[in-house]
Structures are given as C-alpha cells and as structure tokens.
Amino acid sequence: MxxxxxxxxxxxxxxxxxxxxxxxxxxxxxxxxxxxxxxxxxxxxxxxxxxxxxxxxxxxxxxxxxxxxxxxxxxxxxxxxxxxxxxxxxxxxxxxxxxxxxxxxxxxxxxxxxxxxxxxxxxxxxxxxxxxxxxSGYGIMWNSRYMKANDLPIPKEWADLTKPAYYDHVAISAPSRSGTTHLTIETILQGEGWEKGWRTNKEMAGNYRTITERSFGVPDGVNSGAFGVGIVIDFFALSSQASGFPVEFVYPTVTTIVPxxxxxxxxxxxxxxxxxxxxxxxxxxxxxxxxxxxxxxxxxxxxxxxxAPAGYPNPFKDKSLGSQVNFDVNVSQARYNVVDALFDQLVTFQLDDLKAATQAIHKAEAALAKKPNDKAKALLGEARDLVAAMPVTAEQAADPQLAGAFTVERKSAKDAVPERQAQVEQKWAAFAKENYANARKKADEAAALAR
The missing domain is CATH 3.40.190.10 (Periplasmic binding protein-like II)
Structure with missing residues (x-):
C-alpha cells in the first residue's frame, strides 16, 4: 500500500x-x-x-x-x-x-x-x-497473478462465485459494518428477488475465505494476494489499478450505479x-x-x-451499466437493519458452519458427476435448499415492527443487545445452525450413495 x-x-x-x-x-x-x-x-x-x-x-x-x-x-x-x-x-x-x-x-x-x-x-x-x-457501481475485483497461480477462471457474474472452483478464494466485508457492502447485498436482493437473491448471497458466502470488518480490508487483501477475489465498490479496484496492483474488475449484469x-x-x-x-x-x-x-x-x-484515462467507466455513455436493476431506495430503507442482521446471523457469525455445508455439497456434486444416482441427486437438492432457506419473507423484512427490534449495531456475536433484538437474532442463528448441519448431513449421504 x-x-x-x-x-x-x-x-x-x-x-x-x-x-x-x-x-x-x-x-x-x-x-x-x-x-x-x-x-x-x-x-x-x-x-x-x-x-x-x-x-x-x-x-x-x-x-x-x-x-x-x-x-x-x-x-x-x-x-x-x-x-x-x-x-x-x-x-x-x-x-x-x-x-x-x-x-x-x-x-x-x-x-x-x-x-x-x-x-x-x-x-x-x-x-x-x-x-x-x-x-459508484458494485462488482467483482480479482488479483490476476493469484488467479493464474491458482488456475481460477475469471468471474463475470455473481453466480460464478458460487462455483466450487472459488471455495476459500473470495472475501467480502460485513454489510453491518460497511454501507457499500450493504448496497451490494441489497442490489442482488432487488435484482434477483428476495428468495433467489439470498440463495445467491449465501452460496457465494459458502466460498468466502473471510469477512472483513471494514470495506477497505477487501481490496487490501486482493492487492496483497491474501485472497484472490473480492466483492467491492468499483473505486477500490480502479484506484488499485492506478497504483500498479495486478488487479481487474467487472460489473456483473445485476448491479446498480448510484450516487x-x-x-x-x-x-x-x-x-x-x-x-x-x-x-x-x-x-x-x-x-x-x-x-x-x-x-x-x-x-x-x-x-x-x-x-478521464482511456477505458475509464462512464455510466453516461455506457447505458448498460446498472440498467438491469431499478434500485428502490425506499425498499432498501424499510428493511435496512433487517438485511444487515440477517446477513450477520446467517453468514458472518455462522461462516464456519456454512463453509462446511458448502464444501460437503461441492464434494457430493463431484461424486455425482462421476456416478449419477437419483436418490443422491434429490438429497443434494434438499441440502442446497436448506442452505438457501430464509427465516423471514420479504414482506416480513419490511415490517416496521421487525425492523424496530434492531436498535444496537453489533460488532461481534458477543455484543450485548436489547432483549427483543437478542431474541430475534438467536432464533435466526439457531435456524441457520440447524439448517447448515442438516445440509451437510444430506450432502454427505448423497456423496456416500455416489461412491
């Protein structure tokens, strides 16, 4: 740096x-x-x-x-x-x-x-x-040398980062600690819909190496090669490129350009x-x-x-940037704290369990590719659905009563919070822990059937 x-x-x-x-x-x-x-x-x-x-x-x-x-x-x-x-x-x-x-x-x-x-x-x-x-727009940054050294494909869309090849190579910051990351998560939710958007977010999360406390921790890690891929706001990648780091950046189709x-x-x-x-x-x-x-x-x-230098992104000239998502700030505002709390309880504080379930699913997929088995395929589908499952709907997330429960910003899972907030968070954490454990179990069963 x-x-x-x-x-x-x-x-x-x-x-x-x-x-x-x-x-x-x-x-x-x-x-x-x-x-x-x-x-x-x-x-x-x-x-x-x-x-x-x-x-x-x-x-x-x-x-x-x-x-x-x-x-x-x-x-x-x-x-x-x-x-x-x-x-x-x-x-x-x-x-x-x-x-x-x-x-x-x-x-x-x-x-x-x-x-x-x-x-x-x-x-x-x-x-x-x-x-x-x-x-600013939101997208994917990667270290070219790292990608070559680890024989990783170049990502273009969010869905690419859900693939087994990226396991333990990706990083993001916690949306509860970074407004730009929150916008990225919310953009995916609005662009793909609540259920599919959370599936994408959680399947990507299963491949995360780490979740940083501040947004700049992600580009720092990509620049240094601590990990290969980062989910970032565009200027982190653009400034790193200008500083001589071997990094590249892409805007996925589902992104937004906001001021x-x-x-x-x-x-x-x-x-x-x-x-x-x-x-x-x-x-x-x-x-x-x-x-x-x-x-x-x-x-x-x-x-x-x-x-601007040659090749500089220009949203006034390139109309494709952000064209797929009509970002609704009112929708985002209504569920802002709920989205942050959901991510923390289902991903940030459960990352090890989520990664274990994801790795088991990847292994089962590899086994099934070599030896197809209908029962194993069904079990694998159930495992994926358990990982993707959400404890609340989009309508519930926008309910002012639920949003009003989150009055304290957590910095860790051990922070003291009001009783109502603690009750909701504990319920979500238990939901995730049980689902990830069951997903891992079903994936292991599927892999065994495919041997």
Missing amino acids: LRTSRNLRNAAAALGVLLLSGTAAFAQDASGKLVIVTSFPKDMTTAFQQAYQKANPKVTVEILNRNTNAGVKYLQETASNNGVDLFWASAPDAFEVLKGAGLLQPYKPKVEGIPEKVGAYPVNDPEGMYAGFAA ANVGVVKNAPNKAAAEGFVDFLLSPKGQEVLLEPAIRRLPVNPVTYEK
Missing part, C-alpha cells in the same frame, strides 16, 4: 494548485471550523480536505470518520446538541434515514451541468436534502462553509479530483470524463 499512499500525497499536493483558481469563488465568506462526518477512507478525504482549505484558508476542515451505520447513529444521538455540518457518504439509503428523521436541511448547489439521473437513479434528492457528487452523496446537517454550526464544500465537490475542478489515481470515482458531471 506504500504506492497508494505516495500517489495520494502527490495528488493532494497537486490538487491544491489545481483547484485553487476553480473553487475560490465558493464560500468566499466562509470561515471557522467545518465538521464533516464521513465513511470515506482517510486517503480520499485528505485530498479534498487539503484542497478545500487551500482554496478557503479561513476554514479548517475537521473529519470525523465513521462507517455509514455508525455515522447515522452518531447524528441521531447528537441531534439535540449538533456539532456537525456535513454528512458525506456513499449509501443513498443512509441519507434517506437522516432525511426521514429530519436531520438534514435543504441546499441547492450553485453548480450547472449536472444531469438529473445517473443510469436510472436520480443524482440529487428531489427535495434538495442531499446531493450526489460521484457515482455517493453529501448533505448539510440540520442546525449546522457552519452552514456557509458546509454549502461551500458542496459546491466545491461539484465544481468542474472538484469533479476532476475524482479522477486522481488514488481516488478513481465516477464523476456526476459528464464533461469531466473528457479528461
């Missing part, structure tokens, strides 16, 4: 000169401290922070780094004595949560040339509570500086920052792509 850090330092220094002339007009009267809560990595925020401060020397930018869920909870908990000016993150549904709670205030950026939509998704909130400043956003917090102590920062992000020069090698985001101003 030394190369990435060096690129960022060089980028930050250059950006101060690059942006000074183009952004000095914004927030000319701003001064004092600008406090931003963000889920973006320090490497990215530092480049913008330094460039904005050079353009606005009377303003000192203070960055409070939180993952998306923690950032939302922080603003909720401190609302009565708010000291934050801006919320800056990828997940649009997180902004909907803040908007619904009345924790954002409207602002219309003083910038022209931004389209109404990126793909099928609105760039800005129709009510002006938050604005998109960059676009990363920024919103002024209600009762912001420094409203002038906050609004100036929003304009700064959307200015022509500010959009060019997104093209820097260590950042590599997709600008929301189509003109900026004229300065």
Whole structure:
C-alpha cells in the first residue's frame, strides 16, 4: 500500500494548485471550523480536505470518520446538541434515514451541468436534502497473478462465485459494518428477488475465505494476494489499478450505479462553509479530483470524463451499466437493519458452519458427476435448499415492527443487545445452525450413495 499512499500525497499536493483558481469563488465568506462526518477512507478525504482549505484558508476542515451505520447513529444521538455540518457518504439509503428523521436541511448547489439521473437513479434528492457528487457501481475485483497461480477462471457474474472452483478464494466485508457492502447485498436482493437473491448471497458466502470488518480490508487483501477475489465498490479496484496492483474488475449484469452523496446537517454550526464544500465537490475542478489515481470515482458531471484515462467507466455513455436493476431506495430503507442482521446471523457469525455445508455439497456434486444416482441427486437438492432457506419473507423484512427490534449495531456475536433484538437474532442463528448441519448431513449421504 506504500504506492497508494505516495500517489495520494502527490495528488493532494497537486490538487491544491489545481483547484485553487476553480473553487475560490465558493464560500468566499466562509470561515471557522467545518465538521464533516464521513465513511470515506482517510486517503480520499485528505485530498479534498487539503484542497478545500487551500482554496478557503479561513476554514479548517475537521473529519470525523465513521462507517455509514455508525455515522447515522452518531447524528441521531447528537441531534439535540449538533456539532456537525456535513454528512458525506456513499449509501443513498443512509441519507434517506437522516432525511426521514429530519436531520438534514435543504441546499441547492450553485453548480450547472449536472444531469438529473445517473443510469436510472436520480443524482440529487428531489427535495434538495442531499446531493450526489460521484457515482459508484458494485462488482467483482480479482488479483490476476493469484488467479493464474491458482488456475481460477475469471468471474463475470455473481453466480460464478458460487462455483466450487472459488471455495476459500473470495472475501467480502460485513454489510453491518460497511454501507457499500450493504448496497451490494441489497442490489442482488432487488435484482434477483428476495428468495433467489439470498440463495445467491449465501452460496457465494459458502466460498468466502473471510469477512472483513471494514470495506477497505477487501481490496487490501486482493492487492496483497491474501485472497484472490473480492466483492467491492468499483473505486477500490480502479484506484488499485492506478497504483500498479495486478488487479481487474467487472460489473456483473445485476448491479446498480448510484450516487455517493453529501448533505448539510440540520442546525449546522457552519452552514456557509458546509454549502461551500458542496459546491466545491461539484465544481468542474472538484469533479476532476475524482479522477486522481488514488481516488478513481465516477464523476456526476459528464464533461469531466473528457479528461478521464482511456477505458475509464462512464455510466453516461455506457447505458448498460446498472440498467438491469431499478434500485428502490425506499425498499432498501424499510428493511435496512433487517438485511444487515440477517446477513450477520446467517453468514458472518455462522461462516464456519456454512463453509462446511458448502464444501460437503461441492464434494457430493463431484461424486455425482462421476456416478449419477437419483436418490443422491434429490438429497443434494434438499441440502442446497436448506442452505438457501430464509427465516423471514420479504414482506416480513419490511415490517416496521421487525425492523424496530434492531436498535444496537453489533460488532461481534458477543455484543450485548436489547432483549427483543437478542431474541430475534438467536432464533435466526439457531435456524441457520440447524439448517447448515442438516445440509451437510444430506450432502454427505448423497456423496456416500455416489461412491
């Protein structure tokens, strides 16, 4: 990662000169401290922070780094004595949560040339509570050297990662700890439907080497070759490529292109500086920052792509990107905490049992390929269905009473949570544990019949 850090330092220094002339007009009267809560990595925020401060020397930018869920909870908990000016993150549904709670205030950026939509998704909130400043898609990143060394096929679709060849070669971050991963999981659920989407997610999970606590742990692992394949937001792969790592990236058919956003917090102590920062992000020069090698985001101003390197993804030109999924932020918002809790209880905290069941299924499949057996085939189908089974339906997941049970964000299975939340989670965990054990048993029986 030394190369990435060096690129960022060089980028930050250059950006101060690059942006000074183009952004000095914004927030000319701003001064004092600008406090931003963000889920973006320090490497990215530092480049913008330094460039904005050079353009606005009377303003000192203070960055409070939180993952998306923690950032939302922080603003909720401190609302009565708010000291934050801006919320800056990828997940649009997180902004909907803040908007619904009345924790954002409207602002219309003083910038022209931004389209109404990126793909099928609105760039800005129709009510002006938050604005998109960059676009992002979700997909699969891999280390080319690792793939060659392990004789692995190149994946193109999510379903590819469910195949036996990828067992113990894939990684993802926990959606409860990463807003971008949550969007990936939710995109698959909306693109494939609740039942099929969870089947895909759980069958992929059976091949996971690890589940990282933070989203950047996945590209770090792919870059270093700790594992071969990672499920990531696109800019992780694009910035790694620009830094010289031997990685590639693909957008599966079932993906979505959504804006990363920024919103002024209600009762912001420094409203002038906050609004100036929003304009700064959307200015022509500010959009060019997104093209820097260590950042590599997709600008929301189509003109900026004229300065992008060859082969750079352009959702305004390539209409196929995200076209298969009409992402519904209201659906996502209604079941946000439920989806996170389901993933943790069925996957994150049950990964060893899920992997054991998956490995048994793979072995049975291999045995059946050599010696077909109708009874064994039926048992194998039952095993797969047990792994894919869900304890709640899509309708139940959107029930406010169920969603309301999840009031504490878990960092581990041992964290203390309210009784109602604990009861639901324990029920789901028991459901998964029993199903995975029975799936493994049926797969073993199928393999024995095929010997």
